[in-house]
Amino acid sequence: MKLRKRYRILKALPAVALFLALILVYAAALRYPAAETMGNADRPTLVIDPGHGGIDGGALAFDGTKESNINLEIGLKLRELAKFCGYDFFMTREDDSRRTDILSYSEHEDLVHRTELINSVPHGVLISIHQNFFPTSQPSGAQVLYAPGEESRRFGELTHGELISLLQPENRRVAVPAPKELYITSKVNCPAILVECGFLSNPSDLSRLKEDDYQTQIALVLNHSFLEYTSDKTYT
Numbered sequence: 001m002k003l004r005k006r007y008r009i010l011k012a013l014p015a016v017a018l019f020l021a022l023i024l025v026y027a028a029a030l031r032y033p034a035a036e037t038m039g040n041a042d043r044p045t046l047v048i049d050p051g052h053g054g055i056d057g058g059a060l061a062f063d064g065t066k067e068s069n070i071n072l073e074i075g076l077k078l079r080e081l082a083k084f085c086g087y088d089f090f091m092t093r094e095d096d097s098r099r100t101d102i103l104s105y106s107e108h109e110d111l112v113h114r115t116e117l118i119n120s121v122p123h124g125v126l127i128s129i130h131q132n133f134f135p136t137s138q139p140s141g142a143q144v145l146y147a148p149g150e151e152s153r154r155f156g157e158l159t160h161g162e163l164i165s166l167l168q169p170e171n172r173r174v175a176v177p178a179p180k181e182l183y184i185t186s187k188v189n190c191p192a193i194l195v196e197c198g199f200l201s202n203p204s205d206l207s208r209l210k211e212d213d214y215q216t217q218i219a220l221v222l223n224h225s226f227l228e229y230t231s232d233k234t235y236t
């Protein structure tokens with residue numbers, strides 16, 4: 001009985017922590033300017049990049065779930081939190097309407113275009129949202145990859161730590177430098193991370209990643225880590 005009680009308390013811990021994070025979001029929102037002052041050049045701008053889209057669905061789960069759709073759902077939820085908190089944000093895509101022509105589509109051109117968009121944002125801080133995939137179903141859990149440079153490393157480790165402590169206490173992965181072959185993290189000139197939220201090849205990750213509530217929880221964590229990372233940043 002006692003053990004079960006303790007287990008229940010342990011099970012509730014991530015939810016409690018998330019609730020505390022939400023309070024921090026509200027507190028941080030008070031520190032930020034109201035919506036009408038958005039666009040100030042002296043403040044960081046969150047650049048939300050929902051990976052893939054259009055003809056490029058990204059990874060495909062065994063049940064037909066497209067990575068690009070989950071990336072977009074999480075990205076749109078993060079956009080709503082950005083609006084709520086009143087900080088500047090920019091999205092590389094807000095729907096699936098572009099890059100739909102299979103004949104003219106080029107993945108490289110898409111990445112070049114996204115990178116140009118990202119680099120055009122003053123004082124950008126990039127979160128590129130993706131889902132992982134592995135040939136076997138065993139690997140699971142989120143992992144943050146960060147771009148070269150101290151700022152990206154700091155942002156990446158912070159975000160990874162919050163994803164684990166708030167949502168996945170059983171996750172033993174660590175934040176790692178993004179491989180050089182990853183185009184966006186290699187080419188952007190702002191602090192940048194790529195968040196692999198989970199594995200579409202793992203049934204348990206997949207069912208959670210499809211849940212609206214879990215997508216919101218991930219967006220809450222990303223929102224909070226952006227606020228925390230930028231809390232001491234002004235560019236005047």
Ligand SMILES: [Zn+2]
Pocket residue numbers: 051052058059067130131
């Ligand atoms: Zn991807």
